[in-house]
Amino acid sequence: MCARCGSPLLVVSGLAEVGEEITPEEELEKAEQLAGAFSEDVLERLTLQEKQIAKLQEALQELRERVGELEGSVAIVDAGLRALSQLLDRRKVVREAELFAAWEREAAEEAARHEVVEDLNSRRELLLARARTLGSRAARAFERALDTAELLLASGKVRQAIGKLFAVLKRYPRHPEMAKLVGELAMEQGELAMAREAFQILVALDPSDADGLVSLATLLADEGQMREAERLLRKATRVAKESFLPSFALGALKIAQDDLLAARKHLLRAVNREEAPVPLFLLGLVELRLGRPAKAIKLLERAVELAPDLEEAIYTLGLAYLERGYTRKALSCFRQVLELDPQRLRYQEAVRLLVGGKPPLKLPPEVSRALDQAASASERGELTAAWEALSQACSAHPHPSLQAAAALVASALGKGREAVRWARQVLKQDIGGPPRIAAWTALLETLRGKGRYGVLQKLARNLLSAGESSLERGLAAYELALALVEQGRDMQQAEELAHQALVLFPSELQPYAQAAVGRVYLAQERYQDALDYLQPAASAAPSPQILTQLGLALLGVGEKQHARQVLQRARVEGGADLKTDVLDHLVRVAWLSTRRS
Incomplete structure (x- = not known):
């Protein structure tokens, strides 16, 4: 028997002794005997294999039935939990x-x-x-x-x-x-x-650990220490000459510094060393921003081929197609990313613009340039420069997109009268989309910032009940919730409104709704509940306000050291806020509208 599988072995023996004569008839007879024994052995082996296969099929069938039972049990448990959650929601116990x-x-x-x-x-x-x-x-x-x-x-x-x-x-x-x-x-x-x-x-x-050098450089870049981060990354490129990672990180750093030509050089080096999807995407993005959509398309198509679920690459490929006038291909890309993440506001807007419906606002070249200048200044934190550019442009070209952007920047600068004036100018016009959203954001944020809670509540409640879009209604719920918290009134209603905003806001603005829920819980001294919402909000949008609230929640649960680190970070973090994110969306859609028209 075989020691490994237990099968019977065929043993061939009986060689002729030296000097023994074997006649042809005897040789033929022995050959027939051997052939018969071999056939019996093969048949026995086949029978054994058939039995083993039958046992394996039985085990597989049993396993399949067991998996089916488990799937049924999971479905029953899931249905029960959903029913329980809906019941608790209706009884106002847990949402x-x-x-x-x-x-x-x-x-x-x-x-x-x-x-x-x-x-x-x-x-x-x-x-x-x-x-x-x-x-x-x-x-x-x-x-x-x-x-x-x-x-x-x-x-x-x-x-x-x-x-x-x-x-x-x-x-x-x-x-x-x-x-x-x-x-x-x-x-x-x-x-x-x-x-x-x-x-x-x-x-x-x-000092030769390239991963450590790149990781440390990334952390220092996040803290704004760009020069030291670049020094470490250049050292990493010398240490790990065959690795794509240091060159890729250096290229990403140069994109953050808006040095596109240097970024292109480093990213090309990274892609030549290893054809990875993210470096390909970033290089395609750089080529698009440098005005080379044809090159961008080749790079982005390869990135999407390697990583079919890389949303940013698919979306940027759509922008590159649009730049070249390939509207159908662009629409296909935007629909694809919308299927991957239906909550993304810019994906929704891109599909809406390309499919048709309400025609987009046509932007004259000077209006588009003014918006780009304002957005760039806002990204650099130079809000005064953005305001000056927008106010001059509004005087020369009273376009709704410019007026809405001016209202947002004025609100961010604390220029309440100008913010309200430009926001009302936009809302008086029969337009929808991003300019209207931006105008409502500027108006409600300004009223809350100035403590005009009576006017805010009247406008926001009307918007909550009659808003044209879920985003408008979410914005109204968000502002009403924060207004109630700031006044110290009706925390239960504030909690309901904050959760309503969380449901209505798109993905890009979710951190602000999460922060609103966290702020309500802070006011109720429910620190652990506040942490559950403020931690993801701070990860996605680390603005000083959200980080400060997170620090307070951490103090509330006794994590003093972690709280100290977060509060120190809040003092140096620039970060975006709701107004700058809405301004960014307005500029993006303005770019899309220009290409569409």
């Missing part, structure tokens, strides 16, 4: 959207915790081996820290686990592997100050 948001959040946290546990387990022996080279005391300290981190992870306390590892690293900093691990984990958890310090330790110990 359905809030329940599912919490469910998704817990699932994401559990997945992140599992990933950290796997990462820690895979590196444990290497970490301990390095710790032993630092002495017996260091080895014991690292082993205790790893054990404590595992216990904390088991109870779902990811940040505290990373904090334990960081603490032992600060005591015994000559451990590059631990520095790299802590840096990577801290970045994933949004602990940017801890990540920066860990990567600084890593780079000091191992």
Whole structure:
């Protein structure tokens, strides 16, 4: 029998003895015997294989039935949970959207915790081996820290686990592997100050670690230290000459600095080393911004081929097609990204403009130039320059898009009278779309900023009941909720309105609705509930106001060190706000309208 599979073996024996004569008849008879034995053996083997296949088919059928039962059970549980959530929602106990948001959040946290546990387990022996080279005391300290981190992870306390590892690293900093691990984990958890310090330790110990150099440079660039970030990235390109990552990061940095020609050079180098989708997308974006749509199309088509779900690449490809006049291809791209994320406002607007319906507002070239100048100045934080450009342009060309942009910038600068005047000019006209949204945003934000709550409530309630779009109604609910919080009135109604805004706002503006919900919970001293909304809001839109609210919520739950870091970041963070994001949308749609018309 075979020792591996247990099958019977065919043994051929009976060679003739030396000197023995074998007649042809005897040889033929032996051959027939061997052939018969071989046939029997093959038949036996086939029968055995057929039995094994039958058993396997039975097991597969049983497994298929079991999976079907599990699917049915999951469907029943899901239906039951949905029914329960709807019942709790109707009884005003827990909102359905809030329940599912919490469910998704817990699932994401559990997945992140599992990933950290796997990462820690895979590196444990290497970490301990390095710790032993630092002495017996260091080895014991690292082993205790790893054990404590595992216990904390088991109870779902990811940040505290990373904090334990960081603490032992600060005591015994000559451990590059631990520095790299802590840096990577801290970045994933949004602990940017801890990540920066860990990567600084890593780079000091191992200046040839390209990943550490790139990670540290990325963190420094986020803090505005562009010169130091560029120095580190250039060093990384020299250290890892065959890797695309340093050149890619350097190209992305140059895009942030608006140095498109330098960005193009570095991104070309990255793409030549490795044809990855994100560098291809960024290079295509640069080519489009440099006025080379044909080159952009080739790069973006390749990026989409490699990553069919890369929304930004598909959307930018649509813009490139539109620039070349390929309207059908552009519409196909915009519809594709709308299917991937139906809540994205700019995708909706792009499809609406290309499909038809209400014709877009035609923008004269001078109006388009004025909007671009204002948007660029706003991005640089030069709101006064943006206001001067817009006010002059409005006097020469009283176009609704210019007037709406002027109202937004005036509101951001605290010029309440001018903001209200330009917003009312737009709202008097029979137009819809982005100019109308921008005008309502400027008007309601200005009234709330000036404490004109009576007028605000009258206008916002009318808009909430009769608004032309879900975005207008969401804007009204958002402003009403914040007005109630600022007045210290009717927190229950403020909570309802903030959640209503969360449902009505598109993806781009979701962080502001989340921040509004968080602010309501802060006013009620429900700090943990506030954290659930302020943390994702601060990740997506780290404005000083949202970061400050997040810091207060962290103080409320006792996380003083984390709160201190967030509040320090709030003092230096520029960040966008609702008005600048709406202005950005207005300029984007103005660009689309120009190409469409």
